[in-house]
Amino acid sequence: MKYLIFDAGPIISLTMNGMLPIIEKLKGVFDGEFILTPQVKHEVVDRPIKIKKYKLEAIRVRDMIERGVFKMSGDFVPDDKLEREIKRLIKVTNGVLRTAQTGEKIKLIHKGEAACLAFSNLCGGDNVIVIDERTTRMLTESPQNLEKMMEKKLHTPLKAELPLLNELKNFKFIRSAELLFIAYKKGLIPIKKSRDLLDALLYGVKFKGASISSSEIEEMKRLV
Numbered sequence: 652m653k654y655l656i657f658d659a660g661p662i663i664s665l666t667m668n669g670m671l672p673i674i675e676k677l678k679g680v681f682d683g684e685f686i687l688t689p690q691v692k693h694e695v696v697d698r699p700i701k702i703k704k705y706k707l708e709a710i711r712v713r714d715m716i717e718r719g720v721f722k723m724s725g726d727f728v729p730d731d732k733l734e735r736e737i738k739r740l741i742k743v744t745n746g747v748l749r750t751a752q753t754g755e756k757i758k759l760i761h762k763g764e765a766a767c768l769a770f771s772n773l774c775g776g777d778n779v780i781v782i783d784e785r786t787t788r789m790l791t792e793s794p795q796n797l798e799k800m801m802e803k804k805l806h807t808p809l810k811a812e813l814p815l816l817n818e819l820k821n822f823k824f825i826r827s828a829e830l831l832f833i834a835y836k837k838g839l840i841p842i843k844k845s846r847d848l849l850d851a852l853l854y855g856v857k858f859k860g861a862s863i864s865s866s867e868i869e870e871m872k873r874l875v
Contacts, residue, residue: 652776653683659694660783661827668855676839688766736769751808785862
């Protein structure tokens with residue numbers, strides 16, 4: 652079984668750009684399941700549905716769950732088992748960086764992101780995590796650069812225990828920008844293809860929270 656595991660950020664970014672229906676179109680050409688964990692569902696359905704400003708979009712995501720576009724992680728991994736793995740991963744990742752002066756732990760990931768990592772570990776199938784948040788990706792892809800980035804962000808020297816991250820090296824990630832790029836190439840966007848459209852799609856998610864540089868976007872545009 653193949654899984655695409657969604658963090659909250661890409662769903663919110665696609666929603667803010669009017670591209671939420673593209674997820675359903677991508678599901679139609681994907682040989683596997685689109686997964687939400689309870690923690691991510693809380694961020695994109697349970698919490699915003701109580702706020703009138705965000706209620707409509709929360710209902711739309713809930714409808715996608717009810718129709719099976721998204722499957723809940725509990726259909727494949729018991730929630731209690733997922734919760735135990737979330738706690739373990741949070742303990743590992745949030746113990747990697749400490750302030751040099753006081754030894755205070757730096758919180759690097761939240762429960763929703765940890766839930767995606769946890770399901771990836773437990774699902775027993777090929778999987779990719781859809782996540783726009785840069786810190787979580789850097790934990791596995793370039794922890795040394797993460798240390799430098801956090802020192803600059805916090806304006807304080809840090810001590811790192813990078814060997815703690817050895818078990819996190821095998822996660823695979825994709826961003827909302829890459830999802831839209833795939834949808835564009837497959838002709839799933841209901842607008843006539845053009846360089847202007849691709850430019851608008853990629854910069855749209857960049858300015859709504861996707862961590863992607865302008866140079867990366869320009870490279871993606873050159874590929875088509």
